[in-house]
Structures are given as C-alpha cells and as structure tokens.
Amino acid sequence: MAHLPAAGPTSVRTTGDYYQWLVAWEGCLTLLRENATRSHNPVRTVGVELDGVGNLDDVVLLRDAPPNTYKQVKYAVDSATPVNEGYLTKPSAKGGPSILKKIARTWKGLTADDGSADLRLVTNRAADPEDDLMAGRDARTGLLMPKAAVGGSNSLRGKARARWAQEAGMTEAELIDLLSVLRFDLPLDMVWYQENLRLLMAVTGLRHDQRALEEGADWVARMVREGSRELTMAMIEAAVTELDLKAGPARAVLSIATLKPDPLASDADHAIDWIDRFDGDSDYTKRRPLPPHTWAQLQADIEAAPGRLPAGTTAVSVTGSIRLAPAFLVGTTFRMVTGTDLAALQRGRAGSQLWSTNDPFIAAQTPGVTEYEIGQGDEIAVAIAVATDPTEDVLEYLREQNLPVSKLIVLTPPSGTANDGSVPDSTAANALAVGIRDHLRRSTRRVRRMHLFLACPMGLAVLLGNRWNRLCQTIVYEDIKIDDGYEAAFTIEA
Template identity: 60%
Template sequence: MPDLPAPGPTGVRIAGDRYQWLWAWQGCVTALRDAALRTPNPVVGVGVEADQAGNLDDVVLYRARPPHTYAQVKYTADAATPVNETYLFTPSTSGGTSLLKKITQSWQRLTADGAPVDLALISNRAPDPADPLVSLRDPRTQTLMPKAGQQGPRSAKGRARSRWAANAGTDEEQLLDLLRVLRFDIARDVSHLHEHLQLLMFAAGLRPDAAAVQAGADWVARQVINGQRTLSLAQITDAVQTLALTAGPNRAVVSIATLKPDPMADDADYAIDWADRFEGDTAYSKCRPKAPATWAQLQEEIEAAPHRLPPGTAAVAVTGSLRLAPAFLTGTAFRMVTGADLAVLQRGQLWSSTEPYDTVLAPARETHAIDAGQDLAVAIAVATDPTADVLKFLQDRQLPVSRLLVLRPPAGAKDNSIPDAATANALAIGIRDALRTASHGASRIHLFQACPMGLALLLGHRWNRLRPTVVYEHVATEDLYEAAFTVDA
C-alpha cells in the first residue's frame, strides 16, 4: 500500500466529525437494543452537541433515569499527543480553558442539583504510560480510581493530584469525586470502533456490514445538519426502517474470548474471557489452555451459557475469538432441539442457524481403515484437508477406532468452499445425516475439524442423535491434536 500524504486541516476536521457521528450512532443502536431487551434503565434518546451539557455535549446518552452519560469526543490524526497532563492541561488553541478544566466545570454544572452522572472522555489517543495518574487507568472501569487517590501528598501520585486540582480550579477532594465518574475511554481507533459497531448492530438485529454502519453514521450527520440535537427512540426506529437496516431478531449476546479480547464483552449477557488463559503470545499462536486452566473448566463455563441468559431467550449471538473445538461446543450448548436460534459473524457475513437453504448438501466421503477398535474417527475437511495429520495422530496415539471417515464439500476442501450461511447450514445437516448412518455400532466419535469457525458452531448446533463425541483441537506441537471436550449427542 503506498504511503498516504498527511491530511490537511479540513480532512482532519471531517475525520473528527465522522468519528463523533459513529459514536452517536453506537448510542442509537444501544437504545434499540435496550428497548428490545427491556433493560432496567434503558437509553431512551441520544444527544449530539446537546444543550445544557457544557463541554461534555458531543454525545449524550439519555436514560430513563439518571445517570445519563455525557461524553467529550476528541479525535486526532496521529499519535503525537497521548493523553497525559500536557494534553489535559494545555489551553485551547485560542488561549482558552484547558480540557481538564472544561470537563470539571461541566461536571459541576451537571451535578449542581445532586443528580448522578456518568462522564467519558472518548478519544483515539493512547494513554501515556509514563503519566503518574493516566497510567493508573483501570481497563475494566476505564477510570483512574481508586489508584489515583492512593498514597500521600509527597508521593508522585500526590504531587500529580495537586497539579490536576490546580489546573481544574478545584480542591483534591472534589478532583477525586470527579475521577470516580470520569471514564477515560481512550485508544479507541476508528477500526476498533467500526468492529464494535458491527458486532453491536449484529446483536441488535441490524445489518452488520460496512455499508450499514456508514448509513447509520450518515443519518446522524443529517440530523445534526438539520438542527436535531436529540434523537429519540422513535426517530431511531423510523430511521432503521427507512434505511432498510433490519436483518433479524434482537439477540442475547454470548461473548467467548479465547484468542484475544472481545469488543462486545461489556455489552454481552454472558461473557467468558479466556484470552489470558490460553498458551501463546499472540492470537494466532493460542491453541490450548495454559496450566492450571483446563479444557474441562472451559467446557463447564461454555455449557453454563444457556442458563446465564434472560429467561425465554431464543435468539443468541455468539461473539469473540474461538478456535474450532470451543466453537463446536458452543453450538452443542445451544442445540437446535432446544429451540435456540444461533448466529455468528463469519467474515462480515451473518450466519444464522435459521438461514433457509434449498436442499441438504451431502458431503463427499473417503474412508481409511484403521482396525484398532470400535470407535469412529471423523475429519471435517472443508477449509483445508487434515487427513494426513489425523491419520498420523490416530496411529501415534493408538486410539481405538475402526476407521477414519473424511467428509468434504462436494467440490473439495478449499478456503472459500462455504460462501454463505445457507450453504453452511445445508452442509452441516448433510454431515450430521451422513454420520447418523456411519456411526451405527460405534462406541464413540472422535471429531477433527478443519473448517470455518461458523460452520463448527452450526455443526455443533445440530449435533443430535449421534454417539458421544470427543472433540479435538489442533495444537502447535508435535502431538498435532489434543482432546478438548467430550459431549453427549
């Protein structure tokens, strides 16, 4: 990709506006989702450059009752200015008040009647790891407290508190009160915001494609241009219909992160975060749990998911970074026979278990005799062909299997063999039906998968009237595979 020239002032201003409209549209999607899920204190409207919000007016989430969320959105075209004292203390370009003082004054005005508030500084700027207070940010709450309030006045933290209070025009006690409700939602670049928005729209039953995200942000921009500073739930609902963004039901979210953190974790109805409990330094190298964590513990947490969702939940969105064995297990936890409607984003496409298809796609079959027992080994060869590795593993481990059955799409294994959700559902049913016959007389099935994650999820979703199944995960060691889960079928 060729180097791009530095953007000019107009380009930076347009990009900054765009960043703000995306955040406002995210608030609109949150309002839709809150209404559908009957959230106890839902977002009922979104303010953009709202009146009466002082300098925290860029995006406001109005809830049924306080605390409302007031956000200052700050965009930068480069990484030259991290969030630190210098950034927060510097007067505006016109020589006016610093950002910290503006936030403090707005907070004082908003809380003058004693109402609670939720405040946020939102930016694609990164935190400065050398800053005595900003470096204390808790990623779970995005606030600087409680660490910012610890240690005495002569400590580095204490001296920083004194400087912050002086710049804010308040005392340290009030400063700490502000820092308890001020979230530093920072290092949120545009690509991260897009990813989160697509996932949130997917969960809200909207089209999750890039064009749909663009349409939502453009709608917000038009409302602002037309002088609309508050977007009501009714207006947002009408916009979704006018823009033809509806794609399905609003879904409860199950977030399962085994490779990297999931942007939807905070919005999920049930979240499992194992990103730090898997071996490997990168998302690409993480294959299995890191001791003392075990596959059995992960299985217990995944199988608990249906019981952690609101009563009567049928439509479920699965988000996060899953390897194939956990994806298959998640599908079995929400099996079709329970009435669940399971969906996942696969390379930007919505793959739902209810996607209609014309006919069942019967897989091509290949059998390799093993003659070492009564079990059946099965290799799902869709994205690539794992036959050689599976045969070597079966021989090295001397598993008690009679034969290896390799199942492929009719056109063979290749990385684009499953173009859409309809094909994935048709093939998942074809594989299941083939195994109902092939597993007669087998004690167990040993399952090895080389397929899209979405297909593994949909296959587990339909895994019924089969034999108990040992699900294997491909690991980056000489062992090639490792038994991850055993599921009843």
C-alpha cells in the first residue's frame, strides 16, 4: 500500500484552518439547537478570531449572560507533541509567551470585574499520561480538577503546580481557580471529531452526511474571508436554507452513558453518567450496576429525565452508550401518549442514523411468532429476537429460575430470521415496533405480568418502549452473560 507523503507547510496550515472551521461550525450547531429547544441561556453569537478577548479568540460562544465560552484551537499533523507541561509552558517559536501564560493572561482579563468564563483548549493532541497534572484529567469534563489540587507542596503534583503557577505568573490558588474552568478538549482526532459533528448535526435537525458537514465548515471559512467575525442566528439560519441542510426538528439532547463516555454529553441538555456505577472493566463487560448501585436507582434517574429538559420540550434525542433494557426504559419514559417526538442515534452498517418515533411508515410489520410451552404459572415471557436469537438462553433461564410463566413467545422480523441487518432504517423499525406491540396486545390481553427479553438494535428498543401502552405490567431483563445469564432490571407499568 502506498503511503501518504509527509505533509508540507501549506498542507499543515490548510488542514489546521479547516479544523478551526469545524470548531466554529460546532458553535453554530450549538446556537441553532439551544435556541430551537429553548435552552437556558443559549448561545446568541459565534465569534471567530474575535477582537478584544485576548488569545482565546479562535472560536467564542457569546451568551446573554456569562459565562461565555472561549476556545483556543491547536491542530497538530502528528503525535510528536502531546499536551503536557513542556508543551504548555514552552515559549512560542518567536520567543513569545507560552500557551499557559497566554491563557492565564486572557483569563485574568476576562474575569477582572468578578466575571466568569468557560475556557477551552481544543486540539487533536493527546494528553501525556506521564505528566504529573495532565494524567489526572477527567475524561468526562476535560478538567484537570479535582486531582490537580490533590497533594502537598512536596508531592509530584504539588511541585508541578508550583512550576505551572510560576510560568503563568500567578499564585497556586489562582492557578487552581484557572484549572477549575479550563477544559482540555482532547484528543479531538479529525476523523472522530467529524463523526461527532455529524451526530450533532443530526440532533440539530440537519442533514448529517460528510458532504453536509464540509458545506457547513466551508460556509464558516467564507464568512471569515469576507470579514464576518460574528456569526448571528439570522446568518446561520440563512446558511442552512442556502445550503439546503434542513432535515427535521432540532432536538433537546438526553445523554445516557453506562458503558463508555458519550461524545455528545457536553452538548446535552441533561446527562446521566453511570459509567463508574456499572460493573466491568470495559464497555464489553459493563452489563449491570456495581453494588451498592442498583437498577432501581438507574430507573429513577431515567424516569426523572423529562423534568430535567428545557420546559416545553417536544422533540428529544437520546445519545450515549446503553444496553437494551435502559434503552427500552427511555422509550417508556417518553411514551407516545406524552406527545414527545423521541429519537435515538442508531449506528449500523450504513453509518449513524436518527431513528425517530415520528418517522412515517405505510403499515405495521407483522412479526414472525414461535411459542414454547413452559407450564410454570400464568404469566407470559416474551423474547424479541431481531438482531440475534436468544431463545435457547431464555428458555434455560426461565426453567432454571422457575419463573411463573405459562409460555415463551418469540417474536422475530417478518422473514423469521434474526440478524444484524434485519431492521435497515427508522421506517422499518417503527413498523416492526407497532407490529410487535399489536401482537402482544392480543396475546397478553388476560395476562397480569410479562417478562421481556430483548435482542434487537438499540434504536428498536427505544421505539418499542415508546409504544408500550395498553399492555400488562412488564419486567424487563438485561443479558449479563455471567451467573444466571439474565437479570431483572426494570418493572414498568404499561
């Protein structure tokens, strides 16, 4: 395979500019979504290389009330310079102030009158895991706090704090205050960052293919070339119309993470972070709450989410990494009877899609049905076998646990075959969700409790939960792969 040639100065400069335009386009998306969803204190103007704000002027998000957000954008062509003390405290190539000193001076100027500011260093560079302070960066917030403040003056962190404070020209107490608002947004790798922006475009109600993303960034570049350094809502909305980017409603974002950090969490209107409360060392093994945390606590957090979103919210997108039982619970929390247009970001072979409960379909899809007699009681067990077939595992679990069920109903796609591609898009998912619900309404009419096992795309679990009404009380199980194989997660009144 032929290798790309080393990047020349022009290529590096051009790519760095494009990276900055992406950061500015992200600000434009934030402005559009926050204003459309009536977020508290939304962004009103996006500044690009704005005058009068010091060195954190690359991208500025201006709001009605502080804190405004000030971003310094630094692009690197390779991984030779991680973010560490040396990188932050090294004088510029021309012998000027270091990055840290520039940030410190800007922060002091922005907060001179007891004001507040949200500061960001945005780069595709990675944090140096060997650096005394950067190693403590919180991946959820991008802040070096609280770990940067831990340790006495003779500790490695304490000595590093003293060096950073001296270089910044401030006391250690002032440095701690600065590090409490300075977020290190890294490593925002170009490919990963573009994927994240496409997801943000989706929840903003815009086309979110690569071409649409490039058109948005190119528009920012054109505005800057023409001398427009403050991009207003009117200008951005006109650009959306000019570029034919509109695809649907802008949505409030609910981020729920139990497996790994959600890249959209910082843009969310409400975020539920249970990563550290789930048992397991990786997103492949995190399948149930880590004691003393419980499924009931997670259910309470999810069911409280509607009250945490902006008042009057009617369109919601759920993002993040969750397994199927929590995804189903999100759907039931925002059930169709509440009038909420609920959508989920579904990743698949065709890339990321937005599966919305409002997407139209011609007719319900009648699922394939197979029933197995159990004879242990008068309740019903149901297995949704769409992505894979869990029948043998569910049968074994029902019998070993002696659950009081009369039979197991296995529901498959109309083809009768469960596979990863059996539900290609939102239209098919909605049609199948309605078909499954309608079948269960008929077959469980005289049943007081249902035991539900899910093996389907996450988006289908959300859409199915959204339509889960006029059914009996439902216990939803999670596939935990160990011990008994399944675990009762949530009880839902339907």
